[in-house]
Amino acid sequence: MQWLLDLDGVVWTLDTPIEGSVEAIARLLDLGHSVRFVTNNSSLSRIQYVDKLTRFGVPVTRDQILTSAMAAATLVKARERVLAIGERGLVEELVAAGVDLVLPTRLEDAEDVDAVVLGWYRQFSYSDMSNACVAIRSGARFIATNADPTYPLERLVVPGTGALVAAVVTSTKAQPVFAGKPEEPMVQLLRPLLTEETIMVGDRLSTDGRFAARLGVEFGLVHSGVREEHDPDIPVSLQGNSLAAVVEQKVG
Ligand SMILES: [Mg+2]
Known part of the structure; x- marks a missing residue:
């Protein structure tokens, strides 16, 4: 069968593999x-x-990786002027999509932008927020890679993309189109790859669980990352403390 595995909180926490994964x-x-x-x-x-x-010892090729940046890149067109606020993963997918990246040196440069694409950005600054604010208020589309409010570290939790999105929403009153799990752009990216027997494994019900439901595949919930409250609307086929436990249950 085919396994779709979330990474953060399932395979690793930041730079440490989760035991047994x-x-x-x-x-x-x-x-x-x-x-x-x-x-x-x-x-x-x-x-x-x-x-x-x-x-970490997992043999993998590029075509086995699917990111919210790839999903976001399906929402922009070649030659569009894009203000990218994010890290290398986001910028590379947007460049591959053929956009013209806008690198504002003055606030006025942000007035002539077709789309703002916001992802997790650990150098996010007031200047980024201001550029996004000006661009969106001047008519640019607002795209965000994902809405995850937090990012799980081993013991502590830090702000995720959703927290950066909230800053831009507050200053623009605009709502973004979200690209990643569980939203439609990511669903579209995965749909052609589905096989008859596919299972999604993740730690977050609101993204991974809902995503599995939208794809119409089984969902395996792991407790090794973010812990969210049970949601009766999201079916969970099996669950365990870690990916190893879920795999054990499924394949014996
Ligand atoms: Mg996760």
């Missing part, structure tokens, strides 16, 4: 299952994800 993926591959990684984290490029997974 690497071995569980190796086991799936040994058994002939196929694995893809589906993340709302737009900070790394696909090649950087390949490098990181390979470094």
Whole structure:
């Protein structure tokens, strides 16, 4: 069968693999299952994800990585003037889509922008917020990679893209189109790749769980990342403390 695995909180927390996850993926591959990684984290490029997974001992190729940055890039057109606020993963996908990146040196430069695309950005500043505010108030479309409010570290939790989005929403009163899980652009990206037996594994009900429901695939919930309150509207096929536990339940 095919496994769609979330990364943060499932395979690793930031730079530390979650216990048993690497071995569980190796086991799936040994058994002939196929694995893809589906993340709302737009900070790394696909090649950087390949490098990181390979470094942890997970053999993977670029076509097995799907990011919210890729989904966001389906919402812009070649030659459009785009203000990208995010890290390398976002910028690379937008450049690959053929947009002209706008790099404002004065606030006025942000007045002539077709779309603002916002992703997780750990250098997010008042200046980025101001540029986004001016661009959107001047008529630019507002696209965000994802709405995840937080990012789970090993013991602590820090702000996710949703927190940056909130700053821009507050100053513009505009609502973004979200690209990543569980929204339609990411659903469209995955739909052609689905096989008869597919399972999505993630730690967040509101994104991974809802995404699985929209794709019409099974959902495996893990408790190794973010813990969200139970939502009766989101079906959970199986759950466990970690990816290893979910894999164990499914393949024995
Ligand atoms: Mg996660």
